[in-house]
Amino acid sequence: MSDLRQATQLRLGDNLLYPLALREGGVLLIDAGPDIPGDDGQEDSWTSLGIQLGVHGIEVRDVRYALVTHAHLDHAGLAYRWASEGTTVLAGRADVRSLALGQQSRERQRALQFADLARHGCPPEIIEGMRSPRGRHPFGLRWEACPAESLEVAASSYELADGRTLQVIDAPGHTPGNLVAFIPETGALFSGDTILPTTVPTPGMHYPAAVEGDETAPRWPSLPPFIASVAALRELAVERIHPGHGDLVEEPATLFDRFEEHHARRARRVRAALEDGPLGAYGVAKQLFPRIPARRMGQAVTEVLGHLDLLIEGGEAELLERDGGLEARLIA
Ligand SMILES: [Zn+2]
Structure with a gap:
């Protein structure tokens, strides 16, 4: 029997991809990979992926499925390349449309994100800083649209060549259609960016209907x-845990603990910031992170928004309109 700890792991930039042999023949690849252009001496990521697969005796045409854990450019960027090879690109139902649009799915949500940040008190210069092309294409990554006919909603399971089953589990949060994959017989979790050894993944600002074309x-x-x-x-x-970034995690409980503690602590601090009166998400973020550099403020406000959502869902806070903006107020 093969060593259960080892899953073949391919590295493209900061991303990890995992090929798994299927019982029906061929390979299912976890994540399509980032589309990183080559630069002097360094081959582009598609070429590198072909070479790495070859080392494990896998040809590009052996890859029947690329299972994209979520519609972010570093996981989905090469989906169009896989599609051009005849590979079926699998994703969670709520992320399929974003894959079909590529970078445009981000553009369609941009104006709504900026409008919401402004309504929560974010000053124009911070929002302006988020518009920079560099902010939109971290590390020069590209994200082309994937042809719709190559895209499918992932099934709930796939049979593996070793007789085990790969379960596909919807885990909405990091994106609306975010998913993870799990092999119950070995306890291996392919977590994408849902749980990471390198950082606690932050929530984003998602407008699923805007991806479909509804600008309101x-x-x-x-x-x-x-x-x-x-x-x-x-x-x-x-x-x-075989994560989308970072190293294999052999003590999953530590990561789960860290995730829970991070958000519990953040929740207490957001609540405390509102105790002196209503604030928009930007006002809360200023209190929580007084020395944060301007370029990281957008992400900080986004995380605070997530915690305001939690307070509102839990019936602990409500949103008030004030001077055209929005503020959260604790419900006594
Ligand atoms: Zn990622």
Whole structure:
């Protein structure tokens, strides 16, 4: 029997991809990979992926499925390349449309994100800083649209060549259609960015209806389902975590603990910041992170928004309109 701890791991930039042999023949690859252009001496990520697969005796045409854990450019960027090879690109139902749009799915949500940040008190210069092309294409990554005919909603399980089963589990939060994959017989969890050894993944600002073309779409509160998803994964018998970034995790409980403690601490601080009176998400973020550099403020406000969503869902706070903006107020 093969060593259960070892899953073949391919590295593209900061991202890890995992090929798994299928009982029907061929390979399912966890994540499509980032589309990183080559630069002097360094081959582009698609070429590198072909070479790395070859080392494990896998040809590109052997890859029947690329299972994209979530519609972010570093996981989905090469989906269009896989599609051009005849590979079926699998994703969670709520992320399929974003994959079909690529970078445009981000553009469609941009104006709504900026408008919401402004309504929560974010000053124009911070929002302006988030518009920079560099902010939109971290590390020069590209994200081309994936042809819709190559995209499919992932099934709930796939049979593996070693007789085991790969379960695909919806874990909405990091994106609306975020998913993870789990092998119950070995306890291996392929976590994408849902749970990471390198950092506690932050919630984002998602407008699923805007991706479909509705420009008046409301924001999807992502942190409440994110926390529920991670709590549900904790109930599985996870023995080790193969993450989308960072190293293999052999003590999953430490990561689950860290995730829970991080958000519990953050929740207490957000609540405390509101105790002196109503504030927008920006006002809360200023109190929590007084020395944060301006370029990281957008992310900080986004995380605070997630915690306001939690307070509102829990009936502990409500949003008030004030001077055209929004403020959260604790409900006594
Ligand atoms: Zn990622």
